[in-house]
Amino acid sequence: MNVRELERYSIHLHQVKDQWKRIVYELSEESFRRGKTEREHIRTVERVRERQRFIRSAFLSCIGGLPTHDPGVPQQSFITGVVPLEGFRIEKVVFSSRDGVWVTANLYVPDDRNGPGGAVLFLCGHYDRAKHAPEYQMVCQYLVQAGLVVLAIDPPGQGERLQYVDQAGAPRSGIGVSEHDYAGAPCLPLGDCLARYFLHDAMRAVDYLISRPEVDPSRIGVTGNSGGGLQTSMMMMADPRIAAAAPGTFIMSRQSYLYADQAQDAEQIWPSFSAKGLDHADILLAVAPKPVLVLACAYDFFPIEGTKETVDHARNYWRLMGEESRLGLLIDDSPHRYTPRLARGAAAFLAEHLNGALPERYEPAAAVVDPPQLWCTGRGQVLIDTALPQPQLTLHDEIAHRARQLHASRESVPEPERRESALRWLKNAIYANRQPVPFHPKLHMLREHVHEIDVDNAIWWSQKRLMNHGMLFRDHRFRDMNLPLTLAVWEGGTQSLQRHWEWIRTECRSGRSVMVLDVTGSGALQPETNALHDPLALFGMAHKLADDMIWLGDSVAAMRAYDVVRAVRLAAELPLTDGRDVTVYACGRQGMYAELAAAVEDAFPPLRLEQPLASLTEWVQTKYYDPRDSRSILLPGMLRYFDLPDLRRWRDGRLT
Known part of the structure; x- marks a missing residue:
């Protein structure tokens, strides 16, 4: 098996591609029932x-x-x-x-x-x-x-x-x-x-x-x-x-x-x-x-x-x-x-x-005027x-x-107070709608080799009714050893291995194992399409489900941050893994899920960032941006409390 084939891997245990949709629909139904009951009273x-x-x-x-x-x-x-x-x-x-x-x-x-x-x-x-x-x-x-x-x-x-x-x-x-x-x-x-x-x-x-x-x-x-x-x-x-x-x-x-x-x-x-x-x-x-x-x-x-x-x-x-x-x-x-x-x-x-x-005698007719x-x-x-008053x-x-305005409002609050308020809000956003259950991981479904790298995978319960997936990599020289683990979070998960393959090989050669994480709706967990072939396109299925979550006061970013929290906790239970030595590697804009998780978990492992999203305020102020799958990085209301540079400064123990 080669890396391209790994990216096309399909999980044949549990209906993992339907789970995101199913949990969103079930939670929506609960809200509809509650509202109907309120109106009936x-x-x-x-x-x-x-x-x-x-x-x-x-x-x-x-x-x-x-x-x-x-x-x-x-x-x-x-x-x-x-x-x-x-x-x-x-x-x-x-x-x-x-x-x-x-x-x-x-x-x-x-x-x-x-x-x-x-x-x-x-x-x-x-x-x-x-x-x-x-x-x-x-x-x-x-x-x-x-x-x-x-x-x-x-x-x-x-x-x-x-x-x-x-x-x-x-x-x-x-x-x-x-x-x-x-x-x-x-x-x-x-x-x-x-x-x-x-x-x-x-x-x-x-x-x-x-x-x-x-x-x-x-x-x-x-x-x-x-x-x-x-x-x-x-x-x-x-x-x-x-x-x-x-x-x-x-x-x-x-x-x-x-x-x-x-x-x-x-x-x-x-x-x-x-x-x-x-x-x-x-x-x-x-x-x-x-x-x-x-x-x-x-x-x-x-x-x-x-x-x-x-x-x-x-x-x-x-x-x-x-x-x-x-x-x-x-x-x-x-x-x-x-x-x-x-x-x-x-x-x-x-x-x-x-x-x-x-x-009287109303007989309407229309004569279309040239625009x-x-x-x-x-x-x-x-x-x-230019005839209208300027500037427009x-x-x-x-x-x-x-x-x-929001940036200035945040900056006007003493930072210890702002940090406490922001982390309290973030914890609620990440945890409030989740129902944790035992992981019950399903292991060893893959067991393949790509050159010197052994490949395995696992699925586990991130929360009630919702599974996550990870693909595990280790150098064959360390096949039967308990190795430190690097948990990798990036856009596309296991469907984006080729772009990160040299990093995976280097990490494995150093004596660490790597687990590439598929958070909800990504990688091998990407939802089935609706009328649009590409689920990540404008109005594709991922867009639709992200909006359904927004109706519920939730978000993809918050749910995926919770997925990272759960994956970190799972690491201690994986076989042939040294749970005392876990590192999280976050690359690209969806690496923010790991940053959000690290902010609310006191025992979060060391976090390495590469090419992170610099700032949501900066992104909002950018007039022309790449809109593809943009819902995935949006935590509604976040900028009323903090921005990503705040989390990085607080994680480093620095207060301005």
Whole structure:
């Protein structure tokens, strides 16, 4: 057998490739059951109000709160042009969300609007052109023909608001979901979620609507589908000014979507939301008994069965509050989209509840306008529009600034106090969700030779329901001797042996044995794929499971740090190993698992670092980075307490 063949080794004992998925799904089910039980105990209006307060507070906490802006500074806005159409006009609007952050929007105004009336905020799904996509133009025109003022805004990363562009405005990190994930990953170590920026932009859009003389501030609704349905859901939970809502092709249940084996966009992942017992039923409950029409497609990849179950469950709260007729469900026989039938239904519903009724002879039609005619900016991208006040801030600028703020906040705390607080938080992150069990190692499944190196392997229980794997190497000259052990932690584990082979040979020749560790989901334990062939790719199975853990208030990095702790403890029980002489060798960015483990284990063996990840703060502040498998190095909230250089200094016994 050669090294390449070793990298392809497949474990034929226990279903090790399914274990990560299975434990995540089981823990998710426990959270869903707990949340459902809590909701079933709501039997009074006061308990509904109590739950609503909890939902809003918990959701805002999950996403890291809202970005700050100075409420004393008036919102700036510009109308850069007007497109007249039959019965209404489209104004091209740019308004400020935060200082230096500009939102592009199209405002649809009925020609016969003579005073303040109902208005709708339209939030876009993941079409690259956002508000200019033909489907969304159709929806907005159906709404404005229903007598409603409609404000359609571009979210970050779409339409005229790409955040990573070259000087010509061309994308450098993809558009839509690709850019969202690219910007979303650096939010996580800060204890934030990309959703906070989407939500704040939408809330500031309501501020803009309120400033318009055609709009009654008490009669503002919201709708959108897919990613726009997500944003609509966030507004329902967070903004009490919303008077009616029509969330489209998003409301389902976390439980029903779990088994679809699909990942979601970065702003759709709300850390600890499931751990707090919250689900999509709470999104609806948050606005009871306000008028809500859930829009759905029968053939959606978002499970329609989850939608029906959630709406049926939520109906109890409207019934309890004497307003059962105000919660509706409209399903079209269609795949995932905002169909004309759903658009007509939403227009009728929102017109009834915001304006009192539809106009007589409502027969909507849509005339798609060429996107450049609707551009709010001269060249179709905010970041290259020199006519707007400068300087302009990108999402990266805001996230990097947030990292600097957290660094300054950490540095302001006396270091002994900061160290104690940080290690207490880290211990909880690593240990809180684990259930240790006896190792019961299964040894000697391989027994191969590569030149002068004997190769063996083992699997063992890292925690209840979850096994780890290690491949053992020793020079054949020391075959029957008790040898000191070097435990190796690096990216790819036993599927990355060739890159480290000379190091393995050198270590073995020195009279030590080497165990290359496969932590959860790596090496021979890598999960089976979903629709994507590569489990480590964007939205591959490893990405999906990492996000599922984030919903549970957990992370891959924390779980794998626990795996290292357990592997160190196992070393003392392995045959032909001198448990008194163990060293841990950590190489590359995933070597951080060993650093995290060493920080919380008093008896951790000597640790050798090679090419370590320098700093998570530095990584967050790097505008262009390699996004592949980036979830694996992210410990959500970590930078609120410490960075990797802090752990290294504390491990060396140095305090500044």
